[in-house]
Amino acid sequence: MDAASKQNLLDLEPDALRGFFAARGEQPYRATQVMRWVFHRGVTDFAHMTDLSRALRESLLPSAEVRPPEVVDEQESADGTRKWVLRLDDGNCIETVFIPEPERGTLCISSQVGCALDCSFCATARQGFNRNLSVAEIVGQVWLAHELLHDHRAGSGRTISNIVFMGMGEPLLNFNNVVCTLRLLVDDLGYGLSKRRVTVSTAGVVPAIDRLREAIDVSLAVSLHAPNDALRDELVPLNRKYPLTELMPACKRYVQGDRKKSITFEYVMLRGINDSPACADQLWRLLDGVPAKVNLIPFNAFSGCGYQTSTQSSIERFRDILYRAGVMTITRKTRGDDIDAACGQLAGRVADRSRRSRRFSEPRFGELPC
Secondary structure: OOHHHOEEHHHOOHHHHHHHHHHOOOOOHHHHHHHHHHHHHOOOOHHHOOOOOHHHHHHHOOOEEOOOOEEEEEEEOOOOOEEEEEEOOOOOEEEEEEEEOOOOEEEEOOOEEEOOOOOOOOHHHHOOEEEEOOHHHHHHHHHHHHHHHHHOOOOOOOOOOEEEEOOOOOHHHOHHHHHHHHHHHHOOOOOOOOHHHEEEEEOOOHHHHHHHHHHOOOEEEEEOOOOOHHHHHHHOHHHHOOOHHHHHHHHHHHHOOOOOOOEEEEEEEEOOOOOOHHHHHHHHHHOOOOOEEEEEEEOOOOOOOOOOEOOHHHHHHHHHHHHHOOOEEEEOOOOOHHHOOOOOOOOOEOOOOOOHHHOOOHHHHHOOOO
């Protein structure tokens, strides 16, 4: 049996993995054993999973595997940020970024090969869209980062404490696979992360925000980038399908009933475009009544983008207006821009299968993948 026909166990969340072993006549606890080997010890070779019976190990070899994507390139920034380029079975490449900080380490992972949303300030959008990532391709990024960081500069204490779905793609347009991955990230047999330390970022797929609230309790970030529909239509074309009059009520619903929850609103600072005091005033009024934190993101340039980042004084003025209005606001420090690993710079290598002229037709965002 070739690799393409084997069941990649990284594709299976805990209940599905128990079902996999039950279908083979094995007890459900076999899933627990395998998950501990894979996620807690980093072992992918069944031969080394010594608490499995020899007969079971031998029977798994021809029909199952634990296989993450292949690392084809890695770079380290002057500030310690690390970026990996991962090749998938179809030849496409995605990118994953680790951002170390004194008190935490954040892993930024991708959910799609490219992106269909066509945001004008994002390098990933220039690549077009190919397909959704499988669960194995998403959680495999986390598995690889854990192993590579453990091996790199042993004893440095670099660990992954936070995971953000802010890499390539729109996570909520790969809803089922992202939710399966989220369950693995927070399950004690997976990575056991706190739900507050796992963040899904969306450009505003309103029906999926509601579905996510029902499916699993994790943090939500919204790529806002403009305080009114006219400007957001240009910067984030998805807004033409789900305008602010629909997005903001969905944000309120997401945190409803949990006084500890808030939503992070990401706002890239574009010189002369969205960084005026008038925009700041519109923004704090837009966020009124929503438990919110605003991340101001200095724009990270890429070839042919046509935008410039706001001046430091403009960013500070914008921040101060929001702060005086009672909105918790921070300016995100640019990390990894010297290796094109900063926010908005991830490109990978994507065979574009999207039809850009029809990207925002009704079927594309009117129906969620199942």
